[in-house]
Amino acid sequence: MSETFEEFRLSFSYGNRSDLNFKFLKSLPDDEAAEFFRQLLDELGDAYDHGSLDPLIQLAIDWQARAYAPREGMPRQWVYEDGPFAEPVKPLSESRVALFTSSGHYVAGDDPRPFGIEEMTQQEAEDRIGEFLKAAPVLSRIPIDTVHEDLRVRHGGYDITAAATDPGVSFPVTVLRELEAEGVIGKLHADAFSFAGATAQQRIINQTGPEWARLLATEEVDLALLVPV
Amino acid sequence: MSVGHVARAIESAGIPTSSIYTYAFRHVPDEMKLARVVVTRHPMGRPLGAPGDHARHRRVTMAALELFDTAEAQTMVELPEPYRPGSGA
Numbered sequence: 001m002s003e004t005f006e007e008f009r010l011s012f013s014y015g016n017r018s019d020l021n022f023k024f025l026k027s028l029p030d031d032e033a034a035e036f037f038r039q040l041l042d043e044l045g046d047a048y049d050h051g052s053l054d055p056l057i058q059l060a061i062d063w064q065a066r067a068y069a070p071r072e073g074m075p076r077q078w079v080y081e082d083g084p085f086a087e088p089v090k091p092l093s094e095s096r097v098a099l100f101t102s103s104g105h106y107v108a109g110d111d112p113r114p115f116g117i118e119e120m121t122q123q124e125a126e127d128r129i130g131e132f133l134k135a136a137p138v139l140s141r142i143p144i145d146t147v148h149e150d151l152r153v154r155h156g157g158y159d160i161t162a163a164a165t166d167p168g169v170s171f172p173v174t175v176l177r178e179l180e181a182e183g184v185i186g187k188l189h190a191d192a193f194s195f196a197g198a199t200a201q202q203r204i205i206n207q208t209g210p211e212w213a214r215l216l217a218t219e220e221v222d223l224a225l226l227v228p229v
Numbered sequence: 230m231s232v233g234h235v236a237r238a239i240e241s242a243g244i245p246t247s248s249i250y251t252y253a254f255r256h257v258p259d260e261m262k263l264a265r266v267v268v269t270r271h272p273m274g275r276p277l278g279a280p281g282d283h284a285r286h287r288r289v290t291m292a293a294l295e296l297f298d299t300a301e302a303q304t305m306v307e308l309p310e311p312y313r314p315g316s317g318a
Contacts, residue, residue, distance in 0.1 A: 021272070024253070053314070061272045061312055065253040076260060078230050083262025084240035085303055092297045100239075102232045137231070158274040166280035166315070175283070175290045185294065197231040204231055209238030217242050223297050224239050225290070226248040228232035228257075229274050 009033045014129060020159040021060075024067035036063045078201070088223060090186070095222035097180075098189035099144075100212075102197025102228045103163055103170040104155030106140035111152070114138065114196070125156035129198060132156050137199035137208055139215075142192045144173050157198035158229050170229050189221055197228060233261035240264050247293040251276045258305060265296035266305040271312045279315025 011017040013026035025033050036059075043056045070076055088095065106112055114120055115131065125132065142151070151171075153163045162169045173192055180188040193212070216224060236246045236258075247265040250258055253273055258266040269276055269289055278285030289308065296304055 021274075024273075054311075057272075057314060058311060061252065061270065064273060065255075068253045068256075070256055070260075078233065078257075079260045080237075080262045083264060083303060084237055085264045086240045086243050086245045088245045088297050092294055095297070097294070100232075100235065102235075160274070162275045162280045168283060168286040169275045169277050169280055172277055172286050172290045175277075175287045178287070179290070179294070184291075195231075199231055201230055201234060204234040205238075209235045210242070212235060213238040213242035213244065216239060216244055221244060224236075224244055224246045225293055226232050226236050226239075226246050227276055228248065228250060228254070229276060 005030050005034065014126065018126065020126070020157070024064045027067040028063075032066070039063075090222055092185055092223070093183060094186040096187040096189055096220060097176065097185045097223045097225055098216055098219075098221040099171070099173060099176060099192035100216075100224050100226050101171050101192070101194045102155075103153060103167075103194050104160065104196035104229075105142060105151055105153045105163070105167060105171050105194040107142055107146050108150045108152050110140065112138035112140050112195075120154060122154050122156075122160055125154050125196070127156075129156040132196065132198045134200055136203050137195040137197075139208075139212060140194050142171075142173075142194060144177060144188055144190060144192055146173075155196045155198065155229070157196070163229070170227050172225075172227070176225070186222075189219065230257060230261070233257055233263060236263050237261065245297055247296045249276045249289060249293050252307075255305075255307070262303060263305075264303055265293070265300045267293040267296070268305065268307040269312075270308065270310065275312075279313060281315035282313060285310070285313065 009025040013023035153160045252270045255268045277289045
């Protein structure tokens with residue numbers, strides 16, 4: 001059975017060639033996706049001689065950005081004229097800082113159990129991405145002294161390989177604990193927070209976001225460091 | 230978008246936020262008018278850098294935290310350092 005180029009590039013986004021590092025191919029028109037592959041092969045050919053993969057990696061990052069950049073005439077859903085800006089009441093060195101990420105980390109034994117399923121696999125999360133995007137997010141509370149071996153990550157929206165290998169790529173508790181010990185920040189909040197960011201947006205705006213904000217206020221958090229993935 | 234909505238809710242509750250975005254999504258905090266933002270030239274899923282690149286994780290985290298002391302209005306800082314593949318550790 002023949003396959004069109006469009007079908008080929010779409011297959012990387014939850015299709016039969018699904019690869020979340022390259023799902024951005026769905027967002028490129030055919031001619032631009034073709035140009036990406038041409039440049040990729042060109043750089044690969046050069047790498048035969050100079051041996052460095054850095055230009056290949058940079059090329060992929062640049063094209064990922066190009067794919068996700070808003071295109072002229074494309075309707076934008078979440079554009080605001082203005083945004084809230086809270087003034088810190090204390091300097092960083094005297095403040096209690098909480099880490100809050102959408103990386104999908106959680107502690108072993110405290111699975112957020114999406115759709116009631118214990119120990120859902122990453123593959124199943126990817127397979128059910130459409131359902132995640134309509135469901136309310138669940139916030140995981142992660143004590144900052146949780147060891148790497150007890151940390152888990154699952155998120156149907158991105159390639160979690162790096163986040164599982166080294167949580168520091170998106171969940172920088174190790175760095176924050178260092179900075180607390182050095183006095184750069186006053187106090188690292190005892191728990192960090194994480195949720196899988198592929199979730200219902202309207203529910204976050206109307207319900208979950210304000211609830212989480214009240215939670216941080218109740219726990220006397222002064223500053224929040226946020227990491228989307 | 231999720232973290233953008235959460236950031237706006239937390240700021241509205243009076244708690245300052247600072248957010249770390251990858252280059253591919255730099256338009257999101259701009260469109261959502263987030264308070265303090267650091268943008269890294271890293272790929273999706275690795276906003277602070279490659280696995281094992283602790284020095285870069287620290288550099289990015291510091292850049293985001295410093296905005297709490299320095300930003301007097303909505304601020305977005307793009308870190309120029311290119312991604313460097315990690316040890317995978």
